[in-house]
Every structure is written in C-alpha cells, then in structure tokens.
Amino acid sequence: MPKKQPKPDETAKQPAKEPEGNPKAASKRPVCKAHAHGGRPCRQPAVEGREVCRYHGGLTPVGLASANFKHGRYSKHLPKDMEAAFFDAVADPDFLSQRSEIAMMTSRIETLLEAAKERSGGSSESWKELRTIWRDLNKVLKDGVEARKRDDKAEIERCDRTYGELFSRVGKIIDGAYEADRLVTNALRLLEPRRHLVESERRRIVEQAQVIEISRVAILVELLADGVRKHVRDEIVLAAIGREFTSVLGATPLQPADAGNGEA
Numbered sequence: 001m002p003k004k005q006p007k008p009d010e011t012a013k014q015p016a017k018e019p020e021g022n023p024k025a026a027s028k029r030p031v032c033k034a035h036a037h038g039g040r041p042c043r044q045p046a047v048e049g050r051e052v053c054r055y056h057g058g059l060t061p062v063g064l065a066s067a068n069f070k071h072g073r074y075s076k077h078l079p080k081d082m083e084a085a086f087f088d089a090v091a092d093p094d095f096l097s098q099r100s101e102i103a104m105m106t107s108r109i110e111t112l113l114e115a116a117k118e119r120s121g122g123s124s125e126s127w128k129e130l131r132t133i134w135r136d137l138n139k140v141l142k143d144g145v146e147a148r149k150r151d152d153k154a155e156i157e158r159c160d161r162t163y164g165e166l167f168s169r170v171g172k173i174i175d176g177a178y179e180a181d182r183l184v185t186n187a188l189r190l191l192e193p194r195r196h197l198v199e200s201e202r203r204r205i206v207e208q209a210q211v212i213e214i215s216r217v218a219i220l221v222e223l224l225a226d227g228v229r230k231h232v233r234d235e236i237v238l239a240a241i242g243r244e245f246t247s248v249l250g251a252t253p254l255q256p257a258d259a260g261n262g263e264a
Helices: 023-027 080-091 099-120 123-150 153-231 235-249
Strands: none
Touching: 099 153, 123 153, 153 235
16 A cells, blocks of 8 residues: 655645735835744734734734833832822823922022021011110129128019029020021022022923924924925935935935835
8 A cells, every 4th residue: 555645734835925015115124023833933024113913913002002001110110099199290291390399499498587587586676685685684783782782682582583584585585596597597508409490490491492493393394395295296306305304404204205105
C-alpha cells in the first residue's frame, strides 16, 4: 500500500492578506509586532501610530480616548476620598492661575499688620503712655521714701501697690511691642514670596495672550492652506508654495489634496 502523504501545513502556505486600502501606502507602514495562531509573526501592517494591526487591537482606543481610562500618573495612587478633588483640579481651566494664592497672601499680610497695630496700640500712643507711667513711677518712689521716713504704714502700702500696678503696665506695653514687632517681621517675610507670585502670574497672563495670538495665526495659516489646495492642482506649484511655508513657519501645511490616500 502506498504511504499516506502528510497533509501540508495549510496555514504555512496561505499567502499573507493584502492590506486594505492602497497597497503601496500600507507597505511603508511597520509590520504588526503581534503573533498569529501557532506562534507565527503576524505579517499585517500595523495601524498608523500603533505597533499592532487592526486584527490585534490596533483600532482599540487607548489613553484618554478609551472609555475605560480612569487613572493617570498620580490618580491611580490616590485614596478614594481624594479622587473627586483631584479630577476637579485637573478640569479647572484656571488651575495654573495664582490669583487666589496672591489674594490669600495679601490678606494674610494685611491681617498681620492690623494685629501688630492693635498689639502695639499705635507707636505714638504707646510712647505717651510710657512717659506718663515713668512720671508716676518717679512720684510714687519719692512718696514711698517720705512715707518710710515717717513710718507711715498706710502710705507705704499704697505706694508699693501703685508701684506694682505701674510696673505691670510697663510690662504689658513691652510685651505688646515685642508681639507687634514679631507680627510685622512675619508680614515682611511674606512680601518676597508674594512678589514672586505676582511676577509669575504676570508672565502667565502675558504668555496666555501670546498663545491666543499664535492660535489665531495657526487658524489663519490653515485657512490660507485650504484656499491654496482648493484652487491649485499642480503638485509642483503646491510643493513650491509648501517650501515657502516651511521657510517661514518651520512646518508644511500644504500637501496635495489627495496625497493622504495615494490617488493621483
């Protein structure tokens, strides 16, 4: 009996499927990095911008385009009670603005200075009070000396009590002045960070205005490019105009209208 011939590997002889669309354009794309059944490398062209073909998930949305996208670089590490605040901050259009920080620091400086004014009682008023207390202290000291000479116990007791009250008032004025100086020092320390915030916000506003102007210029360039593509069909002329765009803008917005699909 003749020996049965082994069945050939049908999958090995199957030619690779021709890529959809323009074969020339598809052949320039990198080959899919996935593997077919049996461990053979897939020979299909990868989807543009991806590493695999359409059969191995190349058309599946990824990143922000994916419906299953939930976590970014930091959000995946956040506790549940912080996620809402995190995504609110990400969606905040004024997230980079520092006006709130400037306002908060300004109010803090004003609060410190107002508290310093209250603690010191006003520098001129404090000095007036200290002068009055000094005079009263000198008088009560003299009265005390005379009372001791006469051995007037009632007068000695009154002078000692008055002296203690005046001395306590001096201590309160000194404590208030020290606290006021501390508050003013803290306020002065905030002035430099506030200046940096104001300068940073000023630069942000200027740069934002420049970005808006650049976006308008980009829109104008695209409109001009669309107009040229609409009315100029000669590819040589388009290429020449494209070189002019490149020399001015550093980019070429002009291509033949049907260059994307490979048609003449």
